[in-house]
Amino acid sequence: MASFGGSRRAFSDILRQTNVAVRVTKEPFFFYGIACCLYLVLAILSSFLLVYIDRWAKRSEVRR
């Protein structure tokens, strides 16, 4: 598992920390669930930005 994240540090940061937490606490479901929630928050934040860009790009179109 450690070799997987070596060159992709930014990506595996959440999951790597989660792996550490799981190994210590033996509560995989809770911590992997937390990791998924963190990724979801990132997705939601990026979708806010996308909606804003979308609205900006369509500002001249007719709203119905």
Next chain:
Amino acid sequence: MSYAEKLIAPQAAPRAVAKPMTPARLTGYILVAFWALLAAFLILTVIKGWDPDKFTRYGPRYLHGLWITLSIVALSVVFGAVLSLPLAMARMSGNRVLNGLAYCYIYFFRGTPLLAQLFLVYYGLGIFRPQMEAIGLWWFFRDAWYCGVFAMTINTAAYQAEILRGAIQSVPHGQHEAAAALGIHKAIAFRKIILPQAFIVALRPYGNEIILLIKGSAVVAIITVLDLMGETRYAFSRTFDYQTYLWAAIFYLAIVEALRHLWNWIERRLTRHLKR
């Protein structure tokens, strides 16, 4: 009515244009030469590093891993397609509850990485072992291969549902109305009129999704499934030869290339009525 009385006299061929060597052209040549050199170097290392002993020892393992990868992807694509149909229907329905549930499902599985979902299924569901033994599901979630197929299925179902919904909603509403005006039953109109048109739109996104899934299937190697990537990691851990990864890349490239040709063929066949 007028028409040409005589043919146009034969003309001399246009003069060949002498292309001047501009800085942009020179940069292009240098870049292409650089990449060609790199490719030649890569091929040379494969030829020089060719080891019949490693080939006989790890070749069959690679083929077995290839088979595992292909079977996992094929199973999860098929099951995901089956699962995506009701999801897409729920997403398009007017029922607020159904729509919201499908939206949450799709948002969750598209918003989190496949690796996290895989860990959640393989390691996370392990804490429900007593409950699952009670209902007789433990044999399924105990096995890494089943867990891999399960995680990839529920992941691709979300993506495929969205592809399907987009394709179905891209068919103009007039097609529904025309079918209704002809007195065609809704189910038959959907199957014979809407779906064939939707499938042309959905074909390329489906191909993308399958290619992404093939590449994403490499993560199941982390949960001890010996797929193509798993066998590669095994061979690398024994030989410390970086070419093991090169061969895995060649295998993955070959799969994707074959799929691309298959998809071109399907598209030609589906759009043959649009050819002139």
